Amino acid sequence: MTPDEALDLIYSVVASIPRGRVATYGQVAALAGLARRARLVGHALRETPDGVDVPWHRVVNHQGRISARDEPASEHNQRRLLEAEGVRFIGDRVDMESHQWDE
């Protein structure tokens, strides 16, 4: 599989996460047929150009926390976007029990 094909798979999986639900990096990787390659998912989302139709904010780490990145403002923005669609937080983490995407 070429790197581009892997990216397309990742984006298509993320695009299918329902509004108000969240998925983990590892979950996205597994659904894309890329087991144990969660880091690749993080890399893919990091490279995602703004404006494309990919709800990157619905992907959080396995603990329900918003992963750190270069721009702290983007992290706060992600939480804001999630809360705007009804996702509730318990402290600094998403209430995975009620919001993780079953699939």
Add this chain to the structure above:
DNA sequence: CGAGTGACGGACG
């Protein structure tokens, strides 16, 4: 080519 570095995650204490 080896070492370091991540939008990660599971195992373990």
Add this chain to the structure above:
DNA sequence: CCGTCCGCCACTC
């Protein structure tokens, strides 16, 4: 529940 250690893998020096 938390910190650590490791496996993983693309990328940069």
